[in-house]
Amino acid sequence: MLTKLPFDAAIDLESLQKRTSEKWRHYPADVLPVFVAESDFPLAEPIAQRLRAAIDSGDLGYAQPLGLGEAYASFAQQRYGLTVDPADVHALPEVMVGVAEILRAISALGGFGDEVIINTPVYPPFFSTIQEAGWTISDAPLRRDGTRFALDFDAVEARMRDGARVLLLCSPHNPVGRVHTSEELRELAALAQRYSVIVLSDEIHAPLVLPGATFAPFSAVANGYGITSVTITSASKGWNTAGLKCAIAIGSDDASRELLRRLPNAMTERTGHLGVHATIAAFTEGIPYLDIVVAHLDGMRAQLRYIFDRAGLNAIRFTPPDAGYLAWLDCTALGLDHPAATFYKRGKVALNPGTAFGKAYPQWVRFNFATSTAIVEEAARRMSTALTQTG
Ligand SMILES: Cc1ncc(COP(=O)(O)O)c(C=O)c1O
Structure with missing residues (x-):
């Protein structure tokens, strides 16, 4: 079952694609990025206010x-x-x-x-x-x-x-x-x-x-x-x-x-x-904002398995994390040579390859879920598409 998470309504892909950070510019625009550890959440208002005040007064x-x-x-x-x-x-x-x-x-x-x-x-x-x-x-x-x-x-x-x-x-x-x-x-x-x-x-x-x-x-x-x-x-x-x-x-x-x-x-x-x-x-x-981030991530962690299963990714194994927004996915059962490369080439979704984290992990990928339910669902859909295509 999917639940409505606190930031779901505030996150929209079109606005995110206007961002120019590593997450949104490293790959071509038609690739959905769920790799580098940046979140898609709106900026905390106390931070935005303080930055605006610094800029307005030329405090740079x-x-x-x-x-x-x-x-x-x-x-x-x-x-x-x-x-x-x-x-x-x-x-x-x-x-x-x-x-x-x-x-x-x-x-x-x-x-x-x-x-x-x-x-x-x-x-x-x-x-x-x-x-x-x-x-x-x-x-x-x-x-x-x-x-x-x-x-x-x-x-x-x-x-x-x-x-x-x-x-x-x-x-x-x-x-x-x-x-x-x-x-x-x-x-x-x-x-x-x-x-x-x-x-x-x-x-x-x-x-x-x-x-x-x-x-x-x-x-x-x-x-x-x-x-x-x-x-x-x-x-x-x-x-x-x-x-x-x-x-x-x-x-x-x-x-x-x-x-x-x-x-x-x-x-x-x-x-x-x-x-x-x-x-x-x-x-x-920023603690009230952090509490909302934590509630959102807790909710996403709880529904990630459901989202993957619904997309047909039942063979991917993972244990929900105790902290953070990174899911470490075991793709061994998919039988792919290079899971992250397959998802990228055939599904246009960018994850981190497991080998970057240790040479014993060619069958693993890292998935960043600090985003909306809709974007996580889209990433899962693209991963699933990658598995049904050949070449
Ligand atoms: C464990 C860990 N350390 C350090 C960093 C990067 O921190 P910095 O950009 O401040 O070097 C990250 C970023 O994802 C991280 O996950």
Whole structure:
């Protein structure tokens, strides 16, 4: 059964096609994009108002992130029950720039080209960013826990024992949508303590934790273990502001504070000033909007199976995510060589190919459902058409 979701009436394909962002311009106009993690939701009004005010007053100079720390501290307290000292919050242009620069800062303190543990399948820029910073990848793949993916502590420990010095955690996890439990994060923190591993926790999807899951910020868990951890996050997924270039890194122990002090001044200078405005508005006045986003995604997650089945996509397997708007689809039963390429070429619908997230996933695709029911139905229809055509 389909339900009317909060943003359904506000989203229309013709208006979206006038957008000029990556999602709407990467492929030709006749391709329906459900790939990159941008949402199709209308902009939150408090953000729109703040951006309009900045433009109207010509406030378009270099970023001066006054108020950013306080804004995040109030959000973290309200949303996660986490106490953050605003002085521990540092502005960055992007989450991944932050990861690269923190790795460089760790290198500068001694050692270069060490290994960073990741848990595939995982957000593709994890691979490139680690390499860009001069480190190498040490994969501890997620394990299958029934139909769900979860951290594999044996694999993580083996990589740590092999000498990896950093773990880049994706929490919540993209693309599998897992919210790691606090027990799991404690186990991870205990391993990090035993092997002196620094944990960088990418919590960009945390504002989008959906009903049924409880998000634990890694810094809160790490507290009792005396380990070094940095949290990196932004408002860009919850409020769809990725193009405005503003993220934050938060230190929560002496060593991580020292690392963040070593970040180049250019980090703040390269942060987008409009991004700072938008992020402050999101974290302080954007919670009612975020609640609507979460309700919409929760509803979409609940009807995705029905939409796929009704389109004849019964053979696609997926487990609804705990957080976010990405569905990680197992297309093995379709018997295709390249599922994403087939959907694109024959159905004119763009999804992310699984191999971008880990080489063990040629039969998987990632589907972005942060849109209207009508557009998700159209994407499913196109995927289904692709399966009935040949050539
Ligand atoms: C886990 C994860 N980290 C980072 C990013 C990108 O963040 P940024 O554009 O701020 O680097 C994304 C975007 O989808 C993501 O899913």
